[in-house]
Amino acid sequence: MTYCVGMMLDRGLVFMSDTRTNAGVDNISTFPKMSIWEQPGECLITLLSSGNLATTQAVVSLLDERTKSPDDRTPTILGVPSMFQAARLVADTLKEVIDEHAQAGMQADSAFHATMILGGQIAGGPPRLFLIYPEGNFIEACGDTPFFQIGETKYGRPILVRAYNSAMTFEAAMKLLAVSFDSTVKANLSVGAPFDYHLYEEGSLVTGRTGRIEGHDPYFQSLSQGWSDALKAALDSLPDFDLS
């Protein structure tokens, strides 16, 4: 499993992804699930992926190699004219990889499935955020649905739905995401720290602040404990059910 969130704010885009992958509970590894492509001043694209690791790595490598080998530069993730075309390119590549393995004999192609969040900005256009399905189609975030989650989305969703605010600062958004990720790791062993993040500032067209939060990070630890205490206090502050 996996947990990744991509979020549109007034200030820009926020991405966070966990790094745990597993093939059974006795075969766990740490892999980054965030990829960033940039051409400073022209194009900045971030991709988060969940699902079959072989599929998502193949997609990233295909997108990557097409940017690196000059002879094979069409299509290339850094040469697309708009974020919509970037989403089409990623979606087509994803579908191509899944189809290839599905045809190799496996009946249930769902085993090779992957779902991705793509966000970024290309010079001349606004920042945009997409959710890409294994079938090769995708949807775009809007004011009503300004964030996407992939992987184990349920445990961390209630707080996102309630506390998200497009005007929030990057600092507050990071706190919100840390709480959402904490609720998820507490409930699902297949989601785990460290968490990678990327804070993209609208209009900058370069990679923004990136980093990694370790599970033993003092801020994350104190937030986890503080959130637990605050939740209990919040519940205590509400009136009990009246049985009289």
Next chain:
Amino acid sequence: MTYCVGMMLDRGLVFMSDTRTNAGVDNISTFPKMSIWEQPGECLITLLSSGNLATTQAVVSLLDERTKSPDDRTPTILGVPSMFQAARLVADTLKEVIDEHAQAGMQADSAFHATMILGGQIAGGPPRLFLIYPEGNFIEACGDTPFFQIGETKYGRPILVRAYNSAMTFEAAMKLLAVSFDSTVKANLSVGAPFDYHLYEEGSLVTGRTGRIEGHDPYFQSLSQGWSDALKAALDSLPDFDLS
């Protein structure tokens, strides 16, 4: 979908279940998912069910009819000598109903599956709580895992895990469950009010306080709003992520 919780407290057992059933989003109905059997002073048993409605109704009817027709009273849910035997009887009945329909030609018998929570007390024994699987086996709650959820369990789980306390009053437990159910209905259309509850007092061996919380219930409405506000305040009270 469904959401039901059974919980062991020092004071007794608490049960809550939603009432929405659906066959597709355009075919929704309201059915109670809680059944209570009692023989005052001897035996009190509560059953919560999730899964295929035809299966769960058949199980309840079989358990019910076996209590009503004197000639067919073995086995009967009210004649079992212990809660363990009650769980075995329910589990066997559940497996029997699923097997019957699975053999009728349907390949994926999972479509007929159901999962149940059984709790209660029989004179001479302590209150006990079980989670019964469609395969006909079951597990029992203990101090480390003092509550069970069935159906759409994920959205409402974080607050249960964090705020449950075996010493809590029935009033506080009802508040906790109302918050857990509220988080679930906010995220999953297939779980819906009204919610049925039963508060069983240890040792009483009779049906305790039962009732139904409607979606427009003023307490539930104010709790829902209050919880939303309290969550946001709790998040605000924690320090933002430091990006400096």
